[in-house]
Amino acid sequence: MSFEMFEEQKxxxxxYYTIWKNRILxxxxxxxxxxxxxxxEEDGNKYVKIAEDEKLSAKLSPGLxxxxxxxxxxxxxxxxxxxxxxxxxxxxxxxxxKVIDKxxxxxxxxxxxxxxxxxxxxxxxxxxxxxxxxxxxxxxxDELRNANVEMSDEDQAIFLLISxxxxxxxxxxxxxxxxxxxxxxxxxxxxxxxxxxxxxxxRGYKNKFRERSRTRIEVEKFDGRGDYIxxxxxxxxxxxxxxxxxxxxxxxxxxxxxxxxxxxxxxxxDLEEKKRxxxxxxxQSVQNQDxxxxxxxxxxxxxxxQLLDKLYITTSSTSRTYLRYKLFxxxxxxSxxxxxxxxxxxxxxxxxxxxxxxxSDEDQAIRLLVSLPKRFDNLKDVITYGGxxxxxxDEVICAVxxxxxxxxxxxxxxxxxx
Numbered sequence: 001m002s003f004e005m006f007e008e009q010k011x012x013x014x015x016y017y018t019i020w021k022n023r024i025l026x027x028x029x030x031x032x033x034x035x036x037x038x039x040x041e042e043d044g045n046k047y048v049k050i051a052e053d054e055k056l057s058a059k060l061s062p063g064l065x066x067x068x069x070x071x072x073x074x075x076x077x078x079x080x081x082x083x084x085x086x087x088x089x090x091x092x093x094x095x096x097x098k099v100i101d102k103x104x105x106x107x108x109x110x111x112x113x114x115x116x117x118x119x120x121x122x123x124x125x126x127x128x129x130x131x132x133x134x135x136x137x138x139x140x141x142d143e144l145r146n147a148n149v150e151m152s153d154e155d156q157a158i159f160l161l162i163s164x165x166x167x168x169x170x171x172x173x174x175x176x177x178x179x180x181x182x183x184x185x186x187x188x189x190x191x192x193x194x195x196x197x198x199x200x201x202x203r204g205y206k207n208k209f210r211e212r213s214r215t216r217i218e219v220e221k222f223d224g225r226g227d228y229i230x231x232x233x234x235x236x237x238x239x240x241x242x243x244x245x246x247x248x249x250x251x252x253x254x255x256x257x258x259x260x261x262x263x264x265x266x267x268x269x270d271l272e273e274k275k276r277x278x279x280x281x282x283x284q285s286v287q288n289q290d291x292x293x294x295x296x297x298x299x300x301x302x303x304x305x306q307l308l309d310k311l312y313i314t315t316s317s318t319s320r321t322y323l324r325y326k327l328f329x330x331x332x333x334x335s336x337x338x339x340x341x342x343x344x345x346x347x348x349x350x351x352x353x354x355x356x357x358x359x360s361d362e363d364q365a366i367r368l369l370v371s372l373p374k375r376f377d378n379l380k381d382v383i384t385y386g387g388x389x390x391x392x393x394d395e396v397i398c399a400v401x402x403x404x405x406x407x408x409x410x411x412x413x414x415x416x417x418x
Contacts, residue, residue, distance in 0.1 A: 010078055010079060010080050011078060011079045011080060011083050011100070012080040012082070012083075016139060016142075017100075017104040017105070017142070017143075017146060018142050018145070018146060019142070020078070021097070021100075023078075024074065024075060024078055027074055027078075028071055028074065028093075031070070031074075032067075033067050033070055033071040033074070033093075035064065035067055036064065036067040036068040036070070036071035036072075036092075036093045036094070037071070037093055037094045037097070038094070039060065039064065039068050039092045039093070039094060040092060040094055040095065041090075041091050041092050041095055046060055046065075046068075046091070046092065047060075048060065048064070068092055068093055069240050069245075070240060070241065071093035072090075072091075072092070072093045072096060072237070072240075073236075073237035073238075073240035073241050074093075074237075074241070075087070075093055075096045075097070076088070076096075076233055076234060076237040077234060077237050077238065077241070079100070081227065081230055081347075082343060082346065082347075083100055083103070084230055084233065084234075085230070085346075085347065085350035085351070085353075085354070086099055086100070086103060086350060087099045087100060088229070088230075088233050088354070089353070089354065104146060105146050105147075106147065106394050107146070107147040107148045107149075108147075108392070108394050108395060108398065110394065110395040110397075110398035110399055110402075111147050111394060111398045112144075112147050112148075112149055113398065113402060114398040114399075114401050114402045114405075115140070115143055115144050115147055115149065116144070116149070117402050117405050118140060118401075118405060119140055119141075119144065119159060120159075121405055121408075122136075122137060122140060122159065122163050123163050123165075124163045124164060124165050126165050126167075126202070126203050127203055129195070130188075130191045130192055130195045131192070133163070134160070134188055134191075137159075137160055137163065141156060153183055153184050154181070154182050154183070154184075156184045157175075157182045157183055157184040157186065157187045158182065160184060160187050160188070160191075161175055161176070161182075161187050164191060165202075167194075167198055167201070167202055168191060168194050170194070171187075171190045171191060171194050174190070175187065175190070220234070221285055221286065221287035222285060222286050222287060222288070222291075223287040223288045223291075224287075224288040224290075224291045224312075228308065228312035228313065229313070229354060231285070232305070232308070232309075235281065235282065235285055238281065239278060239281070242277070243274070244274050244277055244278045244281070244301075246271065246274055247271070247274040247275045247277070247278035247279075247300075247301050247302070248278065248301055248302045248305065249302075275300060275301060278301035279298075279300060279301045279304065281301075282295065282301055282304045282305070283295065283296060283304075294307065295307055295308065319355060320352070320355050320356075320357050323348065323351055323352050323355055323357065324352065324357065326348055327345075327348045327349065327352060327359070327367060328367065330344075330345060330348060330367065330371050331371050331373075332371050332372060332373050334373050338400055338401060338404045339401070341371075342368070342397055342400070342401075345367075345368055345371065349364055361392055361393050362390065362391055362392070364393045365391045365392055365393040365395065365396045366391065368393065368396050368397070368400075369383060369384070369391075369396055372400065375407065376400065376403060379399060379400070379403050383396070383399065
């Protein structure tokens with residue numbers, strides 16, 4: 001089985017979610033793995049869902065279990081770090097998609113307000129081509145749709161028209177004063193034509209013919225400092241897709257299950273080849289030269305993984321205490337963007353979850369609120385003393401992002417003049 005996706009197709013932001021989900025479902029369909037999405041889990045037991053209120057609790061067939069493993073691996077290899085941290089504990093492909101749905105399809109009032117505000121403030125980036133800006137605009141429309149906000153084609157056309165740079169004033173005037181109706185496609189076509197007319201005088205024109213990166217998704221090399229758990233999850237997913245998982249069982253089980261001597265000889269050739277490939281993949285995926293020398297002393301892939309586990313995995317109380325301390329002492333770094341700070345906060349929460357430490361959604365919301373810089377004091381007061389009886393992390397995130405949009409360039413100017 002082969003599975004080929006490209007780096008630009010990985011799920012890394014909310015705006016790509018609808019496209020990503022359609023793409024991953026298509027991949028599962030092509031590889032005849034969609035049946036795996038019928039498998040669900042409850043209280044540690046897997047079952048096949050027959051209908052909305054019916055389930056088959058019988059033990060899964062080996063074939064269906066194998067499809068579930070392959071489908072899980074495909075999903076793992078097609079998401080970014082942020083999404084992977086949220087789904088890696090799920091044992092079924094359908095469970096993974098449900099977790100991602102819940103995160104990316106949030107439709108709270110706070111998120112709708114933030115996305116509408118983001119749309120109203122959207123302006124084309126003049127260093128990018130018109131088509132790159134249109135892609136960004138349409139991702140924003142998709143985010144709104146995922147939050148159950150529908151927008152007419154004419155409204156989309158008007159917002160895109162407003163976002164055009166000053167050099168496109170002629171296009172804006174043509175549509176504003178000489179039309180009785182308007183479509184998004186017409187605005188896009190007119191903007192692209194104007195871009196061709198402006199040629200090199202428009203800064204983003206040079207990017208019009210820029211080839212998009214089509215790097216195949218590969219396991220990010222582990223340098224001894226990155227997130228080992230994510231690296232290990234992805235390398236095992238590659239093994240699953242390439243039918244190399246058996247290589248990790250060879251050293252544990254040997255050939256004990258093989259009764260026939262002649263069959264044992266035939267199988268051992270194939271197993272040795274898998275063992276060699278798995279070992280080579282791990283070596284190639286480790287970037288740190290000293291670490292590579294250490295693991296190369298191991299004769300098998302499973303030995304390498306076990307050595308890396310000893311070096312980089314700890315579930316001790318000391319580790320959990322350290323992660324708790326990092327979360328409770330977390331403060332936003334003002335040299336980073338708000339989005340980068342939120343990503344760092346969510347990474348800490350996910351690390352705790354993977355270390356079997358659960359933090360309630362409300363506690364997460366409060367911790368993030370406490371971490372805000374001084375310029376957000378008014379927002380903190382409104383949320384704290386505004387008579388609320390509950391609070392969610394998504395509400396705080398959306399409120400912070402909306403407030404950051406309000407600050408706009410004013411905060412950046414005051415910071416640079418200080």
